[in-house]
Amino acid sequence: MSSLLRHPLTALAGAAVLTLPWIFVWAVGGPEAVGLSTVAQVGVAGIGVLGASFLLAWGAESAEKDVPRAFALAVLAVLAVAPEYAVDALYAWEAGSNPGNTEAANLAIANMTGANRILIGLGWSAIALFSIYKATRGDDVAVIDRAGTMKDAVKLDRDISTEIVFLLGATLFAFFVPISLSFGAANSPGLGIDAVDFVILVGLYLTYIAVIVRGDVEEHEEQVGVPKYFHEKSRSVRIPVVLTLFTYSAFLIFTAVEPFAHGLEELGLQLGIPRFFMIQWFAPLASESPELIVTAYLVNKARSTAAFNALISSKLNQWTLLVGTLVAVYSIALGSYGVLPFDQKQAAEIWLTAAQSFFAIAILVNFNISVREAVTLLVLFLSQVAAEFAIIQLYPEALAETYSYWMLIGFTVLYMMLGLALFAVRIDDTREVFRLTANRVRGRPAAADGGHESGDD
Numbered sequence: 226m227s228s229l230l231r232h233p234l235t236a237l238a239g240a241a242v243l244t245l246p247w248i249f250v251w252a253v254g255g256p257e258a259v260g261l262s263t264v265a266q267v268g269v270a271g272i273g274v275l276g277a278s279f280l281l282a283w284g285a286e287s288a289e290k291d292v293p294r295a296f297a298l299a300v301l302a303v304l305a306v307a308p309e310y311a312v313d314a315l316y317a318w319e320a321g322s323n324p325g326n327t328e329a330a331n332l333a334i335a336n337m338t339g340a341n342r343i344l345i346g347l348g349w350s351a352i353a354l355f356s357i358y359k360a361t362r363g364d365d366v367a368v369i370d371r372a373g374t375m376k377d378a379v380k381l382d383r384d385i386s387t388e389i390v391f392l393l394g395a396t397l398f399a400f401f402v403p404i405s406l407s408f409g410a411a412n413s414p415g416l417g418i419d420a421v422d423f424v425i426l427v428g429l430y431l432t433y434i435a436v437i438v439r440g441d442v443e444e445h446e447e448q449v450g451v452p453k454y455f456h457e458k459s460r461s462v463r464i465p466v467v468l469t470l471f472t473y474s475a476f477l478i479f480t481a482v483e484p485f486a487h488g489l490e491e492l493g494l495q496l497g498i499p500r501f502f503m504i505q506w507f508a509p510l511a512s513e514s515p516e517l518i519v520t521a522y523l524v525n526k527a528r529s530t531a532a533f534n535a536l537i538s539s540k541l542n543q544w545t546l547l548v549g550t551l552v553a554v555y556s557i558a559l560g561s562y563g564v565l566p567f568d569q570k571q572a573a574e575i576w577l578t579a580a581q582s583f584f585a586i587a588i589l590v591n592f593n594i595s596v597r598e599a600v601t602l603l604v605l606f607l608s609q610v611a612a613e614f615a616i617i618q619l620y621p622e623a624l625a626e627t628y629s630y631w632m633l634i635g636f637t638v639l640y641m642m643l644g645l646a647l648f649a650v651r652i653d654d655t656r657e658v659f660r661l662t663a664n665r666v667r668g669r670p671a672a673a674d675g676g677h678e679s680g681d682d
Contacts, residue, residue, distance in 0.1 A: 233454035237283065243276025244473075247481045256484055263491045270485035271514075277477035278518035284470030285519075285535075286452035287463060300471065303542055308478055308512040309340045310547055314554045315483075316504075317565060321558025327566065330555075332504050334571040337547055338578040340509035344540050345585045346606025348513065352520050352536060353379050353599035356529035368529065375596035382530045383592055386661035388537045391433045393586050395544045398425055399579035402548065403572035416572050417564035418552045426549030430542060436666055478515050485511050499617055506610060537589070544582065570626060573633040580640035581606070587647035591654040601643075609636045 246269045250259050256266040285300065316333035320326055356379045360368035369378045403416050455463050489511050493503040516539050523532035555565040588598045609632070616628045648655060 233451045237280075237451050240276045240279040240283075244273045244280075244477050247273030247477065251480050256488075263488050263495075266484055267488035267492065270481040270488065273477055273481040274485055274515055275518060277474040277481070278515045279522065280470050281474035281478070281515065282519045282522050283451040283455075284467050284474065287455040287470070288467045289452075290456050290463060291460060291467075303546075308483060308515070309336075309509060309543065310550075311479060311483055312508055312512050313337050313340070313547060313551065317551045317554040318558040320565065321555040321560075321563065324559060324563070327568065330565055331567050331571050332501070333551055333555075333565065334567045334574060335501060335505040336509055337543075337551065338571075338574040339505035340513060340547070341540065341543055341578045342581055342606060343506070343509050343513055344516070344536065344543065345581055346602055347510075348517055348520070348536050348539075349533075349585060349594070350599040350603035350606070351517075352524060352529070352532055353594045354596065354603075355521060356524045356532070357596055359524055359529075369593065371595075375600065378593040378595035378598075379529050379533065381533055381589065381592040381594070383661060384665075385534055385537055385589075385592070386658045387433070387436060387665050388534070388541055389586060389589055389658050390662040391429055392537065392541045392544065392582065395426060395429050395541065396579050396582040396586060398429075399544065399548070399582070400576060402579075403567075403575050416569065417566040418548065418555075419564045420552065420562065423549045423552050426545040430545035430549075433541065433545075439668060483512075485514070502614060502617060533594075540582070570630050570633070573630050573637070577609070577633045577637045577640070580637040580644070584640040584644035584647070587644040587651065590648070590651050590658050605636070605640070609633075 250256060250261065250269055253259060256269075261269065288300070313333055313336045316329050316336060320330035320333060323329065357368055357377050360370075360377075369380050371377055402418060402422050455466055458466075487508075489507050490500075490503045493507050494500060498507070516536070520532040520536055523529070523535065552563075552565045556562050585602060588594055588602070612632055613629055616625050616632065619625075620628060
């Protein structure tokens with residue numbers, strides 16, 4: 226009996242059982258058809274997302290036997306953040322269906338920038354801190370034990386240089402995204418996402434996929450549990466299983482996360498939290514939950530390197546595909562080509578998101594993230610969110626809008642100054658990142674782990 230409970234298929238069945246309540250609710254027409262309360266809707270959908278996240282993680286780990294790990298993690302990243310695409314596309318569609326509805330367009334931008342900043346401010350920092358904490362209770366070779374206060378660090382795979390370079394390219398371009406070249410004089414000040422943004426950002430991501438899919442299948446890390454069980458099976462068994470896990474978990478995540486996010490949004494509104502604030506922060510937090518669960522699971526298995534690779538891949542696809550495709554969804558809903566418009570505050574939100582990404586990349590160019598750096602990312606993120614919430618609560622709407630705009634600009638400048646300072650002292654690391662990426666683009670194997678390693682600057 227005990228051996229049966231420890232069998233990998235028992236764990237697989239347990240995760241699948243967690244998804245069954247939501248499958249039932251979805252099959253009979255959704256939470257409204259069943260008459261679920263808001264709390265019950267959040268609970269059932271949330272448990273379904275939890276089960277789907279485990280299935281997705283096992284599918285990605287099992288796939289590493291047959292495809293390059295970077296590609297397996299890229300697929301995992303796209304599926305894990307698919308709900309964020311669905312939620313954001315909904316607001317872009319509403320904006321296109323009602324061209325005068327500027328609020329929907331602003332909500333699309335707010336939801337997108339909130340999701341991107343959560344992924345770094347909470348995701349990268351929390352996973353780094355969790356990795357280091359787990360290393361004190363186990364054995365994770367990716368965690369570096371350094372002397373000094375908050376200097377322990379997570380050591381990243383040097384193959385992640387490709388993701389860093391593409392993410393840096395998307396980040397630098399993002400500073401120009403708010404300035405639309407497609408607006409005429411009548412649309413001044415010309416703030417919006419247009420076809421140029423679509424072509425460049427989506428093109429960047431497709432180029433990245435073309436680079437990583439050419440890689441060889443590496444010697445995969447020794448697995449345990451469900452992935453190990455399928456690694457021992459023949460390819461004719463493993464590939465259908467992986468495709469089934471990906472398809473089923475993607476279906477669960479796609480159908481369950483939106484009700485989960487909307488349920489949380491409704492609970493927040495009942496507590497008096499403004500709708501705009503809920504859509505920028507609480508809805509993306511819910512839609513990012515599969516990604517955070519998957520990466521926490523990988524860290525718990527002492528696979529912090531794979532966890533960070535997945536998080537960085539998620540940031541890259543959100544910062545390229547998610548931003549670029551908003552104008553496509555808007556134009557389809559509009560019935561003709563159009564520029565997704567937004568106001569000045571949302572332009573500042575994009576600049577702040579780009580600046581945070583710039584600082585985070587500067588942290589990663591030496592292939593480490595220390596406790597001090599993770600705490601800095603977390604504190605800056607929480608400080609900005611808390612400051613914005615305080616402004617909304619303390620001042621009338623018009624005045625709050627002005628104060629909030631200048632607060633966003635202030636944090637943008639702060640992130641940029643920190644990022645530039647780090648790049649200045651890590652110029653050799655930056656050159657190494659570009660060298661490794663150039664080798665990979667040419668089809669050469671990456672350098673063995675090691676090489677130049679900066680200290681915790």
